[in-house]
Amino acid sequence: MNFMEIIDSIETKASKSISRNPGDYLDENELLVCGKCNSRKQCVVEFMGKIRKPFCLCNCETEKLERQGKEIIESEKIREINNMRYLGFHDKSMMNFTFEKDDESNPNLSLTAKKYVENFPKMIESGKGLLLFGNVGSGKTFIASCIANSLIDQGYPCMVTNFSRIINTLSGMYEGKQEYIDNLNKFDLLVIDDLAAERDTEYTNEIILNVIDSRYRSKKPLIVTTNLTAEEIHNQKDIRKQRTYSRLHEMCIPIGVYGNDRREKGKLSDNEYYFDLLKIKTPSKSP
Ligand SMILES: [Zn+2]
Structure with missing residues (x-):
């Protein structure tokens, strides 16, 4: 697999991990936009002379992911504190x-x-x-x-x-x-x-x-x-x-x-x- 093929395969994997929800639509540049938060799920980049349109997280999905991360940290902290109390x-x-x-x-x-x-x-x-x-x-x-x-x-x-x-x-x-x-x-x-x-x-x-x-x-x-x-x-x-x-x-x-x-x-x-x-x-x- 050459370098460009590796990039292609990464892009395909990223594309599969982005959810397409009812209500999502294509904008005037043919880029996917989230129907909920109206921010793009796809962007345009030029890489080694080629225009690419990789998928990315829209605003609401980024926020959701951050929230989930915080919840995991918070529940880990609560577990630690409960252990500390039990030991103490x-x-x-x-x-x-x-x-x-x-x-x-x-x-x-x-x-x-x-x-x-x-x-x-x-x-x-x-x-x-x-x-x-x-x-x-x-x-x-x-x-x-x-x-x-x-x-x-x-x-x-x-x-x-x-x-x-x-x-x-x-x-x-x-x-x-x-x-x-x-x-x-x-x-x-x-x-x-x-x-x-x-x-x-x-x-x-x-x-x-x-x-x-x-x-x-x-x-x-x-x-x-x-x-x-x-x-x-x-x-x-x-x-x-x-x-x-x-x-x-x-x-x-x-x-x-x-x-x-x-x-x-x-x-x-x-x-x-x-x-x-x-x-x-x-x-x-x-x-
Ligand atoms: Zn969104």
Whole structure:
């Protein structure tokens, strides 16, 4: 096959791939025109001294093809995000904790959480997380999961877990324990739910310190929820806990959460910049 024959065969193949629809017509130059969008499905080119009339896509078919391409990319992205969410939540029921489902019974906390998501690029840069402390049932777990879900929607890999699970997993491993802990730092955000709910043993406190310290060295944000009070966080006698909590003070913006729209700025370290950025304010007196 010589060169011109190759060109002819390409042109014939292209011509077959162009659909001819009822309503298509020939214009004054005998070129095929789309009946829907009135743009040409055929053009004129001079190639090596010969006039050719190769077929091409009209405007509406080009748009259709682009739309299909975008839909494929979009559905691929949704699949990826669903995978990310599935991987990221050890407790699958928490995958459903989203801002859309937030009843905003604690509007200030909801606002702060949304502001945290909005400012996440800054939080990644500074490695700043949140320490949500306060009484049971004040919505700390819910709001931490909302943050993770919202960030996953934006394509940030997040891991939401707790120390009971981490310790269980590590207990069943013969080797690769440190690798498992290090892998937690591959996530842009690590959420540890319910710190201090796990069994209080020397072994667990050692693991907790290891995980928190490893996260600290990774300089990536960490969100911790806990039912501990500020006093309990401050006055620890156990040396491992002291070191763990001192790391948390450095890494996390402390927010006291007390349910029924009562919230306090944690007084654990100097975080004025973040209090302002995340709209954390001392609540006004309830009527
Ligand atoms: Zn068309």
